[in-house]
Amino acid sequence: MGENTKMTPAASKILETASHLFYWKGIHSIGVETIANEAGVTKKTLYDRFGSKDQLIVAYLKDRDSQWKNHLSNYSDHVPDEEPLQKILSIFDALENWLTTNNQRGCAFVNAFAELAEESHPGREVIIEEKKWLKQLFATYLKQLGLEHVDDIAERLLILHEGITVTYSMSLSKGIAAAKETANEIINANININN
Template sequence: MARTESTRPSEARSRLLNTALKVFYAEGIHSVGIDRIVEEAQVTRATLYRHFLGKEELVVAYLTEVDTAMRAQAAAARSDSPADTLRALSQAIAAGIRSPEFRGCAFLNAAAEYPDPDHAVHQAVLAHRQWFEATVTEQFALIRKDDAGPAAKHFVMLRDGAMAAGCLSDAEAVCETFLRGVEGLLRVFTAEVEASG
């Protein structure tokens, strides 16, 4: 549990976390030291340790912030049609990939830097991915319960591939391929509903 002096986040804690969000994502977690975070956040080391037990806890807090933003994105994508919800979520993912600041998936990047499955950072990555797959599975299950799990896994793999390719090649072409892949998956999945009905 992070060290905080009250239930309301302090300005210093917010600066630390905002700095971590910016530099961990842009430059990688291991390449950024505590001194850099402290300097850019304009706080002392003592202030950092008053709010976080150490770098590992700051990294987990960073991933928690990204997770919270993605949950809000998924909530904003919801509509009365589960297929349209999945389309809106795909469009939001594509918009992120098209962003000039895009550097891949924060969670896949963190997993690559913290491969030990028992490490707190890796556990935060797994928790996010479990939530994301469950969220997508829920939408597919609203269309048809049978095969919702495999369809969701397919969607997640399309997303992971787009996130990896998006920072290695032409982002627009990657997004077009990703969105076509999602449309194809939805077309097959909904066609099977119509065929069985």
């Protein structure tokens, strides 16, 4: 299915069902027959709409990516462009809400990446591109702060973001406040170096 193609009601139901099952049960533990049965469609309809399980996985990951980016923009769009530090910190605010409402089983991308061991799987590209996008978003805001070595700092912020995502779902973290404070410290330390 093309990204710009409007989904039929059946395709929407298949994607919704697959998304729920893939996230909560795992990609490899769920077959197309289970997805079709749960969605109330035939396997033929599933294959007609998505072509293969791999393409359904790609659609699931792209949909999850779109949901995350929309969620994130609901936070960052409310911060004035003249406040790039607050834009960065708003990413952690968005993450906190996301983790408590959409991510009780951990990061869908991290979980999927662990399951999609074959390097050529098309779902891996979606996952890698999402992480690159987030690193670039951090770098964009860091450049607006006038910092040097933005790629290095952006990578540290990405690692912090990903680490809190994983540990939060395991109840090993005290929450986003510590990650947000650490991000602020990393950025301010680099602001002081540049001044």
